[in-house]
Amino acid sequence: MSKRKFVVKSGMIDFINFAKMIPTRKSHLENGPLTRVPATYPINELAKLNHPGKMELCVSDIIVHSDDVKSYILKSAESKKLAPFRAGQYLTIQLKIGSSLVTRPYSIASTPNDARKGFYNLTVKRVPDGFVSGYVLDNIKVGDKITAYSPEGTFVYEPIRDAKTVVGIAGGSGITPFLSLAGSIADGTCDANLVLLYGARTSKDLIFKAELDELSKNDKITVVYVLSDSKEKGYEKGFITAELIQKYAPETYSVFLCGPKAMYEFAGKEIEKLNIRKKFVRFELFSSASKANEIPGFPMDKEGLTFELTVKHFGKETKIPCLSNESVLVALERAGIEAPARCRSGECGFCRSKLVSGEVFVPSNTDGRRIADIKFGYIHPCSTYPMSDLAIKID
Ligand code: FES
Structure with missing residues (x-):
C-alpha cells in the first residue's frame, strides 16, 4: 500500500500558528486591566515637539550688520519649546506680502543649543531684485510675528557618512550654516573639525567675522578668509580654487558648499578636480530657480508666454495666470494660494503635486522627483515651468 505524502506549505504553518494564538489573546483581553487607553502617549508628544509642522515665532531682536544684512532673533510667540534642529538645517518662513503668500528657506545661523535656550537666528541678505529679502529687511521689526515650518534639510554633518574634518566653502549669507556648525563644534555638541574657506569681495563684505574669529580660537576650527577684489594682510587673495582647498585641508575630508550661484559654478568645478568621493561632497541648493530662461535646456520658443493654470486644491478649483519664465510655485504664491513648500x-519633495494635464519643463539639475513620481505624473512646482495651459492638484 502506497503512503500519501502531505506537503505543508509555509502559509498553512502560519495559519496554524495564528490559530493557536487566538485562545491566548482572548484570555489576555479578558484578564487585561480595565483602565482606558490614554488619549496620547509620551512618544507622540515627543514627535509633536520635534516636528510641530508650523510654529508661530516672534521677532525679539534684530542685529543690523548693514543695510543689506540683518539677523533676526526669533522666539516662540506661544511660549512653547522650539523645534530642535541639526547644525546646517534651515527654517522656511511664510509671509503675506500684498496679495501674495510666499515662503523662503533660511539656514539657521544659531546653534542647536540656542534653540534649546529658546531662540533661532535667521540672517537675511538682500538679493538684487529679491521679492522677499527686500521686504524682510525693509519691513520686519521687533515684535512682528512670523510663521515658520519645522526645521528641515540634509546639509548636516553625519559622523557615519562624513570624514572627521569638514572643509566648508562659504560665500555671502551662505556662511550661516557653517556658523551654526562651528558653534556646535565649539560647544561640544558636534564631534568634528571644520576648515572654513569663506569668500567675499572685500573684508567689509564678511558677515560674522568677529564671531568666526572668536570661534577659530578653538583647535578644531580653522577659518580662512578669501577676498576676490582686494589684497589685505592676513587674507587669501583670489577665488576658492582646488589648490587653495588642498593648502588647508587634511588628507581626508568632506567638503560642504553653500553660497551664491557664481560660487557654485566656480567652486563646484574646482571641487570636481579634487576627485573626492561623492559621499563626501554636499551642496546646499537654495536657489529660487525663477529665471527659467537662464536654465540650460529651457525651450526658448516658449519664453515670455502666459498660460492658464487650473489649481484643484482642498475641494476648490481656481484658475490663475502662469508665466512660462516663472515656476508653478511662484504663480501659486502670486495668487495667494497656500502651497506647501520648503x-x-x-529637492525636499514637500511641494509634490499631481500634474493633471499640460506640458511642463523640469530642469534636469533641480529634478529631485522619485522615478515613480515621474512615471505617475507628479511634479515639484518649485522647479517646474509651464509650457502650455496646465491643471494641477494640490493635496
Ligand atoms: S519645495 Fe522642496 S521640492 Fe519643492
Missing part, C-alpha cells in the same frame, strides 16, 4: 529647489 526648500524651493526641487
